[in-house]
Amino acid sequence: MGLNIADIDPKMLDELLAKGFITQEQIDSLRKDSMGKNKSTEKEKKSATKGNFHNRQGFGHPNGNYRQTSSKQLPYGEALDLSPEVLPPMIATAPYNFIPLPKAVLVSQLQIYLDKKEELAAEKEDPVSAAFRTYMAEKANLNGHIELAIETITPVFIGGGENDKFFAPGGKPIIPGSSLRGMVKNLYKIVTCGSWKSEEDLKNTHLYYRCLMAPKSKMPFFAKLHEKYADYMTSMENGHVKKNAKPGFLFKQGNKWHIYSLLPNKLRSIPIWKYMYDFKLNDRDIKHSSVRWDGHTAYVQIGLLSTDKLKRSQEKLEKATTAERAGWGKQYYKYMSIDDIDTSKRYPIPDSVIESYQGDKNRCGVDLMKEVRKKNFKIKDKNGFIAPCFFFLDDAGNVKSFGHGQSYRIPYDNSIMEAVPQQVHYSKDKIDFASAVFGISRKDVSWASRVTFDDAVPLQKVETLKSAESRILMQPNPTAFQLYLKQNQKDQLVHWDHPAAEVRGYKFYWHNKPNHNWHATAKELELSRDNVFKGKAPLARKIEPLAPGTKFEGSIHFHDLTKEELGALMLIFKLGKKNEDIVYKIGMGKSIGLGSIRIKATLFLEDGSRYKTLFDNDGWHESQQEEAPDEYIAAYEALVKAGTGSLTESYYEAVENLRLMLDYNNTKMAGWDKATAQMDGDTKDRYREDKRFEKRNILPEAAGVIDKVRNRKA
Template identity: 30%
Template sequence: MGKNNFNKNVATAPYNFVPLNSTVISDNDSSVVTGIHDSYDYFERLTGYIECKLETLTPIYIRGGLTEEEVKAKKEAKDNSNFFSPAGQIRIPGSSLRGMIRTLVEIASWGKFGFFEDRNLYFRGFADNCKNLREEYDSQMKPFDKESKRSIYKMSAGYMVKEGFKYFIYPAEKTGDKDKQFYNIKIEKASEEIKEIGKKRENYNYYKLKDGRSIVVSGPMSNRKDPELSKKHDWIINKIDRNIQNKIEIPEIDIQNYNRDESRGNKVPDLLKQCYDDKEVPCFYVEWLDGENNNRVSFGNTALFRISYQKSIGDHIPINGLKNKEKIDFANAIFGNTFEGEKDPDIDPIAGRVFFEDAKLVNPNNNCLMKEESPGILLGPKPTSFQLYLEQDSNLVDELKHYNSGTRIRGNKFYWHKSGEKWEYKHHNLGNSNEKIKTKIRPVKPNTEFKFRIRYENLSESELGALLFALKLPEGCAHKIGMGKPYGLGSVKIIPELYTSDRNGRYLSLFNRDGWVLAEFKQKDRMLNQTVSAFEEHILEGMSDSDKGEASSLWETHRLKQLKKLLEVEKGKELERDHKSEYTDLKKFRYRDVLPIPEDI
């Protein structure tokens, strides 16, 4: 999203986004492209390590694994409050440090948008405050017929069946003059028919009648803007059409998307699971074609069910580079892309050339752990909130863009820094007394010192500069790591020191009076800054004019100005004091207020 001046109707959140880059800058190191990086070019490449001091500015928490006994006792991860402590030694795992730094390298080097879950999200917008979303839902589910001046239901009805490892939908028979598969039935009449088969009508349930038809009961509905949708009826689905030529195979991608729909209500039945207990589960569905002209199916338990957006999350990432398989950016060149290589056989795997050790306590004998407490409820991200996760050109609710619109995702998500003083559940109890989702944690105290080492091999000067750029943040900025970021946990300050290896000298002599000749030398800050400058120059030269603007350094570009704001410790604390980094109140949330860019908050 470009600059905006939204001065009203704005959302608040403990996070914000670094906007996407318009192009990707390649790592032009030929040793990566040709594969020579697997061998050492002793005279031009850089090898050594970075010694890092890490100080916790707020409490931090990274959960430890379950013991063998706890696994056998079928305990869940939330039952373990211990900090990550292999062999009883408190540490910050190298994998966590690696992931944190890789993301920053990806952003600073104008890389491809990193690991994300490309899937279709679901929505139901017949009563939403956003006009665009209501119209989008209506266009797929009940288009308006001008002649009859009524909405004509577009969805179909049938029965879901599991056959082996696949799922199919057998359409319901069509009856009557209008070849209907389903129709309304008043609640009173539905209750009588359900009573005749010896059962009681309950919300979110379905009932097989003796004649082969099914009654489907929705959940309670209220506060409807559309009188036609008021809760005055249940649904009758005709009996199954067993003609195998008419059955519809549900694509695996739609099975996966359905399983990953976290926004589906807890009381709404899971049709896939019901297929294990019932051979024929009544359902409603719509068929559609995706952007590659593949047959797709959305399905639900009632007529006005949640449908899939026809565009996936990945469709909102520009294809000009951000998803280009052929380009090798700095993040992949330095950290490797073996994960992508395993996922996509068309991508040649690249081995990483940086190795992160665990961060160990400087004073392991000190008691650095806080007492066990329950943090505020840690909820998962809600990308379905398009007013927050998609770029918006307007803050007017009827003009908002959703996931079927032509817009981009907001970019990389970061949490604001906070004081870390009010992370406990007692400060964030919003009336949710569900004890099942509460957990216990024992964070590490603020002002605790760790140290860790990053070893690097065969890097070019600009590649090493990218790594150092992500470690050595501007004055007043800090990194975030671990759990509980929305409530102020995880702020850490890192101070790097650069060591390089003279590999030519290392192999001229094996021993001296002190033992092995390692030929590793600590470099002065001037050398560190020079290496960072080489990286910055490479990126500034490669970026588009629109991304560069008038910037003479990376931190002056529009993108990294947003990143810098998110990393500023005092800025985050200021927003915390002004209640501008809290989750939007649920009563206000339904109005879909827009989240401004970081520098406009």
Template identity: 25%
Template sequence: MSNYIKAPYNFVPVEENVFYPAWSQYLSHDAPFSDGKSGYIEVDIEAKQPIFIADGRLGQRAEGQKLSFFSHEGKYMVPGSSFKGMLRAVVEVMSYGKLGIFNQHQFAFRDLNNKPLYMNRIRQDNRPIQAGWLQKQEDGRYLLTPCGEPGRISFGDIDRAFGTNMVDYFVKGGKKNSLYDRNKDEHKAARFKYKTFSQIGAAETTYTFVPTKKGYTLAGYNDPRGMKGVLVFTGQPGLRQENRGRRSTGKGKEFIFFETGRAEIEVGPEVIESFKQAYFDYDENRQTVDWKYWSKELKKGERIPVFYNTDGVKEVAHLGLSYLYKLPYDYGVADLDPSKTVENFDRLDMAECIFGWVPNAAAGDKSGYQELKGRVQVGHLKAVGSPSLGDSVTAVLSSPKASYYPNYIAQHLDLANHLAGRYYNTYNNKDAHISGRKRYPLRTNKILENKGTDNVSTGFHPLKASSQFKGRIYFHNLREVELGAILSALTFHDSADQYWHQIGMGKPLGLGAIQVNAKLFLDGQEAADAALDAMGSFEACMLQHDANWLNSASIVELLSMAKANLYMDDDLGYMVMDQQGRQNHFKEAKNKNEGLNRYSILSGEEEGLLPLSRGEAPAEFGAEKDKLSQKIQEQQKQLKDRREQLYALLAIKKEQAAREKDRADRRREEAEAQEKERQKRAAEIAAKQAEIAAKQAALKKADEERKARKREQAAKKGLDPVKEKTQLGQVRTVVSQFIKASGEKTLAEEYWEELKENLAIAYSNSPKGKQREWKKKLAKELSNWLGDSATAENWAKEILG
């Protein structure tokens, strides 16, 4: 095999020549076919490798808790739904069925190494990438405010302008490198920067910037070159490496969205849908940290920063959250499904006839058929005896990345797995085809190790190889050829001893291989010959449709992957892309123009089915055709009437829900308005209180300043001389001069205690002959000095004793 391309999976190509049974329009549970058969198939399963089927509580387990095998009342079982899904998948392949149900989301890509595919497209005709603000309107439209080409500003200039420390965080060798972990999605996201450096108001506050030699920086006061704009952060995939004398690597700048004054642009709904799908808006488990935040803001009607470009026709042809954002492919899975290129795609294929059918709007079904109930029911298969648990397995069971076109799109490859042409087929090629139905080639008993961190790993205990199960498949009114299709799928056309099915979790790791033995029972009796006749009828029918059916590409690939090949184990591992970027097999494979070849070529297992050489293709209907047709038309009319009733009821419920939503929206808006009004009133009260407090503080300060002046005046022309006087007349002179100097009519209160103390000393030092005058005139003098006769009387009593 090649150096880098390998995978634990491969593909069965989808046949363009789909087989549509002629009797599909006459299917009924009430009007039996003349050759319709009813009965059951007894199924015995033996696990050839450890097997594990989860108990259905996949999303309910506690962190670190291992998954349990499906069981009921303490007995292990293979769920009927799991076995039915496995069986139907093989029937679809062997009967040339349509692709069926698949992921119809439009993929997006960012392939910086493929210039013709990505770089030439995102900058078509050398158009520079633009910046803008996207906002959802109340009427559901999306408007974009253009900001022109975004400006760039380095981490260092941001730090100098705003006092942040981005260099310490994101430039290798910085003091805070340890606080940034590129292995954590939340650290690589722009939200990490917004939270860490929130003090600068990024994406909210408008600043003025001026150009420099290498970008922009914050403008100085009244700089005539200034341009108003908002600083916008995007993610940080790794540390910046500054290299002196040679080119530095890694992201070292952020973006500026300028105010341009240009008119808003309406973004088309198809562009918005592609934008949302590129960020997995339909799958919360695959969404980035930034998308989870910005999408909520967008739904609330807030503006979010985006980058976009035009294709020369649409003003906004595509957009994203980063400068080099993901571009939507031109075509989806359904567009490149080869089975859709033929006429009558809206007819039912064999698997749909047998197992039932409902319209799949995502896959583009436009059939006039009503829903069809299946004529096959699969019960749980119960364990035989008491199977033992094997060794514990801990592995990463990740979702497929169908956007990786070297594998998921059919390529023209040589035997060395390299492109035979110059360019890859991608989802942008209208004439390209998807690789087919994904399946996992059987491995030997060696279980592939695929461990990851605790938060992405799944732990479980599979049952040991040799575990056995037994159950039944019940069928009703199947034509012989349909019964043959089921038996052929179960036994790989009577070759169950050579080929194995796979079921349950862990198929990429080498788990789940089972050998299936089936016995047909009609009227309660085993019918081995009838089983061979039915498979022969199916074989004849398919050979009539395609003479090369036994050795067709889909049959060969199905069988090649259903046969364990000891020599392929090492080539069925996972490609490596470690978080530090030291290994990236996905990138290297593209650089080497490698692709995933068909498994039959890789393994050398290019075998077809062996013919049974018995049975005939089903005959067309005779006289019963009209009767069946009339019966079916009556049933379809009843179903149509019922569907119209259901649609009417659904419309009523939808209208009720819309009214309830409107009421809820109004209540929410009223509550928000009340809360805003409450906050406004609280802010006004707080402002008023602050104003009052400020006035009080000012008055207090003025009073303290006045008192300070008085104290200073007292220090210069104080009342101290009073205590040295022995005669009241002398005291009167000192006090009167002091009052006059203060510019007041009476003595200020702050000097009262000082006067009182000095008067007491002066009186005590006065000769007894002079004290008569004190006793006679002190109260009167005090009243004149203080301007308060009551206080004067009290003081006189205290001083004179």
């Protein structure tokens, strides 16, 4: 399938021409091909082949690699997809990637004792306590601590200090034990093939989407999602497309939200040109969605990106055929009056729907929850705040979804947690290693952690970098399913309602060099100050991170661990193989290159003499002696290998991907910064400059990112 010049934005062609990605000769050749004139000579064909953007071999396949075969080699991460392939190529970049989820969960040895807790309990003894008592007597009897020697490799920032300074209670910067605990627990879950808990490992919400464009010609991979959206939002009636969403008014009384339905046939339309004339608006005024009131009448304004086709007179609109108007763009706005409310039909909105709506962080238009607070009217002898809306009902007569405009963002049917394989879901009957060691708190049972973390304190005078506004910290954006879901289908992008939807796994951030630029760009500073001007919080936060080379010491204390539990804990600090430089991530700003720390861990175990000897020749007797961790790591790996094949496979896959992502040697490769760069844009302020968001380019797996950099050096 070749490129059609008509499908390419002229501005994009000019940009590519200026950057040297394409020549004027290639543009002229594309134009000739599109017009079907002047068959190419053999020489022209060779020239066109030399300048092609994409080598088609494997280009559109999920496992295919992007290739650029022109004489000017493009660094990985700069190319844009310009062709309507079956699937977008894997050329998206991000400062993060994923450690795959396990195919099976490793059940803790504690579970054996919990399964028979009733028979282990003495008279009047708590069964769970009895299970733990027996477990520790027979299996879990290792006590000691792990000394941590920590060095910052890049700038590190942990918030909590005054004026956005590094966390420093009493004026002395420290790495809090809670930060170390969070980092270590996450790594422990990965190397022990742990389960995922709703609301702890993943916020279980329904994401929202809108898929209006008919994508068959330019984006065939969107066809199924478009059909799903169209089937939900529209239907055919007497040969015409009908919008299915019901009109009404969102209304709040006390703490409860409701929607009043509009009386039949009371939703009206106004030509946009007349709406602009009546409200004395210009093209800029209608670039964004809003609600405008005229007395009791509310006008539903939908933001328009292009306004050059709006100004059609009423006469032209009435005389034009449907086919003629199809190319004109949107020509009408809807409006409704509170005088037409059907007060006999008030539909309750479940709290879950309200929470889901409020959780839609990608909504760029009207937030109806905020809009409601702007207008107060008396309805049925009661005062209340109100806003026009459109909505759907479920089978029970409750509001299923609501939004601004007739084609609003709707929630996926499936929640995020439904994209986590069932075998990884937490089960109270299958306690994993992390729950056994780090503690658990449930309504029916709880136990304390057997590991505690000291704060890490500095070994030297701490130096901080000059305070500055940092790059905007992008929030997780799982609506970008091409980045967050496994893309393993040949003809369709997998979205959250796709039968094959599966989250990629644990999100980890790549390392960057110490001099990686974490300062806000001029564009980000402009956006941040605009936010402040609008009375909102600044987007770019001022921080004062620690300088690279700062050294700390901390420790992890443990009691009553089994050999295998201790082995898994030590494995975290012994991941590296020959020539690998394993470095960890901690604190805030991981996405902008901050937070890389190197840790050297030394194991000390109780030798059993703490209650026998108080003093020795050197003073206080030290009952904890340094030991090599190899025996304990080997014991843990033997336990894994004794499990199922899928469990063993999951373990090695997790460890291998951890080593890939934590190896600081990656930063030495040419082009690494571009390969792991955040694609500019995708904020609520519509700062969207990277076409790879629009094109839904796929994020390669961790190994794929590294391979692409190695094979395509800048």
